Amino acid sequence: GSVLPPLEPGKLRLYSMLYCPFAQRTRLVLAHKRIPFEVVNINLKCKPEWLFDKNPLGLVPILEKDERIVYESAVCDEYLDAEYPGLSLLPKExxxxxxxxxxxxxxxxxxxxxxxxxxxxxxxxxxxxxxxxxxxxxxxxxxxxxxxxxxxxxxxxxxxxxxxxxxxxxxxxxxxxxxxxxxxxxxxxxxxxxxxxxQEPCVKATRIDVKKYIEYRNAYSKGVFPDDV
Ligand SMILES: N[C@@H](CCC(=O)N[C@@H](CS)C(=O)NCC(=O)O)C(=O)O
Structure with missing residues (x-):
């Protein structure tokens, strides 16, 4: 399987896949709150073994920082909202x-x-x-x-x-x-x-490029998972 790139202390990492709607939820929150992060995109047709150490379900998105791991998009998003400063996306009432x-x-x-x-x-x-x-x-x-x-x-x-x-x-x-x-x-x-x-900056930042999406879909239906997603 592929090698897990080392994560520097203090850095936030998102395990993702470019066209995954669940990972997009988390990328939207990251972009909206302007939280710095790095991305590791996962080949979901050929998952690395270490993915299951991070999330036993083997699904993205997953967040990781200093040995803390959070998965499930709704949980990731609520965690980011509470952990990082800025206006909360969740009403208090x-x-x-x-x-x-x-x-x-x-x-x-x-x-x-x-x-x-x-x-x-x-x-x-x-x-x-x-x-x-x-x-x-x-x-x-x-x-x-x-x-x-x-x-x-x-x-x-x-x-x-x-x-x-x-x-x-x-x-x-x-x-x-x-x-x-x-x-x-x-x-x-x-x-x-x-x-x-x-018009929202976070939506602009995560918007799907239709042409690329069609290329990805065609490749995926032939059993090929492109490298850049
Ligand atoms: N309930 C999960 C769903 C995540 C999910 O299904 N992610 C897909 C990609 S869109 C995945 O990782 N699929 C891999 C698989 O099904 O094995 C969440 O909200 O995070």
């Missing part, structure tokens, strides 16, 4: 926080809707089936955005950074399979929100 966390939970329940590999490999087969994807996005996010500029209030919060990678991927379907799932007519709030999110 218990009910506001509970509302936000319910929205974040909904995203976990939408896993089957957010697997781009599945969509692109013809999982949904017809346009009609693709459009079914709109329902959960509409139910949770279009509705939440009727009363606020961001998903959990009028400023960016953890809910936005937690859910954004999946919204970004749904919009990518337009370029990948030519189907606009969250059209401006059906989802006016989400459409405006997306434009707003694309």
């Amino acid at each position: 218990p009910y506001v926080r509970a509302r936000m966390q319910m929205l974040m939970e909904s995203c976990g329940k939408m896993r089957k809707y957010t697997n781009l590999h599945g969509y692109c490999n013809g999982y949904f087969r017809s346009q009609e089936n693709y459009l079914l994807l709109r329902l959960p996005f509409h139910k949770f996010y279009e509705n939440a955005l009727k009363s606020s500029k961001y998903l959990a209030g009028d400023s960016l919060s953890m809910a936005d950074l937690h859910i954004w990678p999946f919204i970004e991927r749904i919009y990518l379907l337009k370029e990948l399979v030519g189907i606009e799932v969250l059209s401006p007519d059906a989802c006016p709030q989400l459409t405006q929100y997306t434009q707003r999110m694309f």
